[in-house]
Amino acid sequence: MSITVRIPQPLRKLTNGLSEVSSSGQTAKELLGNLDQQYAGLKERLCDETGALRRFVNIYVNDEDIRFLQDLDTPLKDGDLVSIVPAIAGGVEENDPKNITRKIYLTFPHKQIQEPIVWRLAKKFDVITNIRGASVSEEIGLMALELKGGTTDIERAISYLKELGVKVEPIEKDVIE
Amino acid sequence: MKLTEQQVNRYSRHIVLPEIGGKGQRKLLESRVLCIGAGGLGSPALLYLAAAGVGTLGIVDSDNVDLSNLQRQIIHSARSVNMAKTESAKSTIQALNPDVNVNIYQTRLTRDNVLDLLSDYDAVLDGSDNFPTRYLMNDACFFARKPLFFGSVFRFEGQASVFMPGQNGPCYRCIYPEMPPADLVPSCQEAGILGAVPGIIGLIQATECLKFLLGIGSSLLGRLLIYDALSMTFNMLTIRQDPNCLLCGKQPTIHQLQQYDQEVCETGQ
Ligand SMILES: [Zn+2]
Numbered sequence: 001m002s003i004t005v006r007i008p009q010p011l012r013k014l015t016n017g018l019s020e021v022s023s024s025g026q027t028a029k030e031l032l033g034n035l036d037q038q039y040a041g042l043k044e045r046l047c048d049e050t051g052a053l054r055r056f057v058n059i060y061v062n063d064e065d066i067r068f069l070q071d072l073d074t075p076l077k078d079g080d081l082v083s084i085v086p087a088i089a090g091g092v093e094e095n096d097p098k099n100i101t102r103k104i105y106l107t108f109p110h111k112q113i114q115e116p117i118v119w120r121l122a123k124k125f126d127v128i129t130n131i132r133g134a135s136v137s138e139e140i141g142l143m144a145l146e147l148k149g150g151t152t153d154i155e156r157a158i159s160y161l162k163e164l165g166v167k168v169e170p171i172e173k174d175v176i177e
Numbered sequence: 178m179k180l181t182e183q184q185v186n187r188y189s190r191h192i193v194l195p196e197i198g199g200k201g202q203r204k205l206l207e208s209r210v211l212c213i214g215a216g217g218l219g220s221p222a223l224l225y226l227a228a229a230g231v232g233t234l235g236i237v238d239s240d241n242v243d244l245s246n247l248q249r250q251i252i253h254s255a256r257s258v259n260m261a262k263t264e265s266a267k268s269t270i271q272a273l274n275p276d277v278n279v280n281i282y283q284t285r286l287t288r289d290n291v292l293d294l295l296s297d298y299d300a301v302l303d304g305s306d307n308f309p310t311r312y313l314m315n316d317a318c319f320f321a322r323k324p325l326f327f328g329s330v331f332r333f334e335g336q337a338s339v340f341m342p343g344q345n346g347p348c349y350r351c352i353y354p355e356m357p358p359a360d361l362v363p364s365c366q367e368a369g370i371l372g373a374v375p376g377i378i379g380l381i382q383a384t385e386c387l388k389f390l391l392g393i394g395s396s397l398l399g400r401l402l403i404y405d406a407l408s409m410t411f412n413m414l415t416i417r418q419d420p421n422c423l424l425c426g427k428q429p430t431i432h433q434l435q436q437y438d439q440e441v442c443e444t445g446q
Contacts, residue, residue, distance in 0.1 A: 006412070009334040009405075019408050055355040063415045065352075083414060085403060087353040088331035090217065090306035090370060 108141035217375030219304030249372035288434035335378035
């Protein structure tokens with residue numbers, strides 16, 4: 001089964017610049033899940049915390065808006081063309097949800113273990129930090145961290161960590177849930 | 178109204194079209210169109226509406242011409258830098274076609290002045306670059322029962338449609354019930370745009386507007402055109418009136434113009 005998905009300009013950062021990608025799914029919801037596996041972060045751009053589609057983004061199956069079909073339960077079939085269409089305006093950099101949660105795995109190098117990095121992170125950036133697990137030895141520190149906030153703030157916080165020499169990796173959902 | 182010899186000559190390529198003829202050309206000369214913004218979308222749209230002989234053009238813009246506008250806002254020129262966009266657009270139009278009366282409004286659109294402005298016009302072309310103005314125009318055109326020729330651009334991409342209150346089609350709120358939250362909208366300066374993209378979209382808006390004034394063809398009513406310059410594709414999507422729309426649905430909750438208090442960028446795209 002193959003479904004072609006048209007990616008709008010503002011989301012192509014997440015698809016390595018591709019304007020069309022292939023994916024699969026029996027329903028629109030499944031498709032979004034699969035797309036998110038292929039291109040991490042796509043789903044949170046499109047759906048809110050409850051899983052509902054954000055009100056300034058629409059999804060069309062062939063040329064029909066899924067809100068007028070069965071919404072995220074709209075069935076899909078092989079060969080369907082799905083378009084993601086956000087509201088755009090010249091003044092908008094991208095449709096960047098305000099509150100997203102990103103789970104990351106941090107590996108602290110030896111020299112950083114003693115530093116209160118997470119505390120500094122929360123002071124410096126507009127993000128809420130939540131430590132979901134940690135293990136520290138003399139040589140190395142590992143931490144599962146949840147960041148909540150705007151995408152831009154989270155991205156800035158993550159680059160800051162990287163600048164400090166902390167290794168940052170995304171966590172698959174089930175690791176800490 | 179009779180066409181002068183000069184007008185017959187000027188508009189001869191319209192007049193020879195059976196869909197337009199002398200009658201259609203006279204209709205255009207008697208038409209009144211309000212253009213929101215003399216920026217990236219408004220510039221090409223205004224130039225072609227003026228060239229086509231639309232008799233009265235209103236231009237709303239509170240901004241001055243900046244050098245960085247000239248990459249796409251082709252109604253202005255190097256001479257008009259620092260001039261009001263309304264003045265600059267007016268002088269270009271007058272040089273192009275003296276048949277056109279130009280009314281300029283160097284002001285920001287608000288819920289207090291918009292309905293007054295609209296009342297003088299047959300149609301509205303939205304060339305705004307920000308969501309608050311777009312929702313304001315959508316709601317105002319709905320209440321004033323004015324057709325709205327919508328266009329929007331972002332980087333290499335554009336959208337266009339036509340909203341006609343009372344004609345079974347959707348309004349902008351039917352498609353996007355809410356504007357993206359203000360903090361997701363960085364300053365206008367941050368958003369890049371390939372200059373030719375608003376050219377394409379602005380002219381689609383102008384074409385739809387001319388068809389409406391002439392009463393010909395089938396419009397983008399109920400359809401959303403998506404243009405992607407990078408892949409050079411035009412996609413057509415079906416858009417429907419939403420029975421749950423807060424403005425034009427079955428149980429509307431918006432009965433008057435709202436406070437559209439997202440941070441507002443300059444009017445012109
Ligand atoms: Zn509506």
